[in-house]
Amino acid sequence: MQVAARSGFGPPARTLVAAVAGFALGIASYFGQGAPSTDPAVVTNAFAQVFVVSAAEVMVCWALVGGAVEGLLRRRLARLATPAAAIVAAVLFGLYHFAHSAPFDTWPMVALLSVIGLVTGAFFFVSRDVLGTAIFHNFLGTFGVTQALAAAGRLCAIENLQPALLGTAAMTAVVLLAGYRWVRLGA
DSSP: OOHHHHTTBOOHHHHHHHHHHHHHHHHHHHHHTOOSOOOHHHHHHHHHHHHHHHHHHIIIIIIIIIHHHHHHHHHHHGGGHHHHHHHHHHHHHHHHGGGSOTTTTSHHHHHHHHHHHHHHHHHHHHHOBHHHHHHHHHHHHHHHHHHHHHHTTOGGGGSSOOHHHHHHHHHHHHHHHHHHHHHHHHO
């Protein structure tokens, strides 16, 4: 498999399948965990708010670091290279949250987020797709944001669609898709 495809920038058909799968599994996860809100505007706004960060996390933790670790270990550890890469990426993802504000900057939350990172890593290494993984991972983040807002009694702050959030999410999708073209042309 070529480098671009192994790093999550495969052919358009794979991206489409992974995006649909990421959306379906993500929304199932959001509602399966006991959705803090079922209001479509709240879910859409929370999804849009988190998408920029989710896309960056997937790019850094799984496509870049996970892909590099897997590539380095592939010759020596063969079958263990992918699980090792998933673990390294998940731990990095968890530790990254120390840069956030409370409640995300505590050891218990870092441990929980590392487990979430393993779930995201499983999706990434099975799908080998950045966009699908970002969509899937973003629903996990959407759950966390809506849960935190609900606990603070602040869900009402995002009950109306927020054009700035939607625009930022749309621009993130455009940049991410442009990245596919850029990486594929360079591969």
